[in-house]
Amino acid sequence: MRGEPLESDMSDTMAGLTTTKAPFIEQAQANGEIYIRQPYELYSEENQQTWRSLYSRILPRWRQCAHPKFLEGVEKLALDPDAIPRLEDINKFLEPLTAFSAKAVAGYVPAYVFFDCLRTRAFPTTITIRDKALLDYLPEPDMFHDVAGHVPMHTDRRFADVLVRFGEVAQTAALTAAAISDADKRYRRMDSVLTAMARFFWFTVEFGLMRYDGGLRVYGSGLLSSFGEISYCLESTDVQREPFQLEWVINQAFEIDRFQPLLFIVDSFHHLFDLVDSLEEWMKQGKLDNVCPGAPSSTQEDIESFLNAGVAE
Numbered sequence: 001m002r003g004e005p006l007e008s009d010m011s012d013t014m015a016g017l018t019t020t021k022a023p024f025i026e027q028a029q030a031n032g033e034i035y036i037r038q039p040y041e042l043y044s045e046e047n048q049q050t051w052r053s054l055y056s057r058i059l060p061r062w063r064q065c066a067h068p069k070f071l072e073g074v075e076k077l078a079l080d081p082d083a084i085p086r087l088e089d090i091n092k093f094l095e096p097l098t099a100f101s102a103k104a105v106a107g108y109v110p111a112y113v114f115f116d117c118l119r120t121r122a123f124p125t126t127i128t129i130r131d132k133a134l135l136d137y138l139p140e141p142d143m144f145h146d147v148a149g150h151v152p153m154h155t156d157r158r159f160a161d162v163l164v165r166f167g168e169v170a171q172t173a174a175l176t177a178a179a180i181s182d183a184d185k186r187y188r189r190m191d192s193v194l195t196a197m198a199r200f201f202w203f204t205v206e207f208g209l210m211r212y213d214g215g216l217r218v219y220g221s222g223l224l225s226s227f228g229e230i231s232y233c234l235e236s237t238d239v240q241r242e243p244f245q246l247e248w249v250i251n252q253a254f255e256i257d258r259f260q261p262l263l264f265i266v267d268s269f270h271h272l273f274d275l276v277d278s279l280e281e282w283m284k285q286g287k288l289d290n291v292c293p294g295a296p297s298s299t300q301e302d303i304e305s306f307l308n309a310g311v312a313e
């Protein structure tokens with residue numbers, strides 16, 4: 001049904017599945033549910049319009065700026081420019097390629113649960129979509145970021161292996177921490193290791209650039225789902241672009257509420273995979289135990305999700 005919903009008649013259907021405004025999600029969170037179904041019937045016409053606007057305006061920029069493997073992924077998933085995708089349809093195309101699947105979640109997923117999902121080739125996926133008044137930026141992940149920004153890369157076998165390897169590194173982190181007998185020391189180490197991992201993930205999977213054909217292309221999902229930043233990150237003279245250096249990345253704080261002033265370049269997906277190997281090696285050598293403080297700071301819940309997992313393994 002078209003038209004603005006009346007404020008006095010905000011049923012679930014009319015409220016739709018707008019990020020931070022969806023009663024269905026609030027209810028799931030209140031029930032402590034992490035994994036949910038995608039209640040497709042709840043998307044409002046406004047939600048569908050938002051998807052169409054986001055998709056149609058970014059498509060030319062994807063063709064210009066995105067890594068070809070991402071563009072291949074968009075084709076392979078048969079993403080519909082005109083309708084919010086059903087995760088079950090996406091998974092029909094995705095699973096035969098890399099065994100990855102998109103798994104609907106109600107919102108925040110504890111850090112260890114998130115990384116362990118990657119290890120088992122599941123990708124926790126937000127099913128709400130941003131408010132149409134906030135097309136350009138919202139701090140929370142939404143379906144356009146998760147499905148249009150992340151999932152196309154998951155069709156590529158080498159990139160999918162990177163995510164799995166990252167999940168394995170998270171498992172190593174949990175086991176390494178569990179071996180420390182002093183509780184305070186264990187907590188502090190985990191805090192630092194988790195900060196290092198989050199920075200690595202941010203400057204690769206979320207905001208990574210890759211060399212391609214004598215230039216640079218975008219493979220990071222935060223950039224791929226941002227109409228403004230996807231070209232800014234390649235063209236602006238205000239952006240510092242550096243070859244990926246592990247020691248720098250794990251000690252580099254970042255802020256999420258602005259275009260990134262500093263980005264790191266990898267040579268290839270093989271290079272990226274080797275860097276995840278190095279991250280694990282550095283972890284085992286204790287080189288992630290005292291990284292530079294600063295954002296992102298891990299929540300107590302995130303740290304405890306790792307510590308509990310290490311004890312349970």
Ligand SMILES: [Fe+2]
Pocket residue numbers: 141145146150206221222
């Ligand atoms: Fe993301």
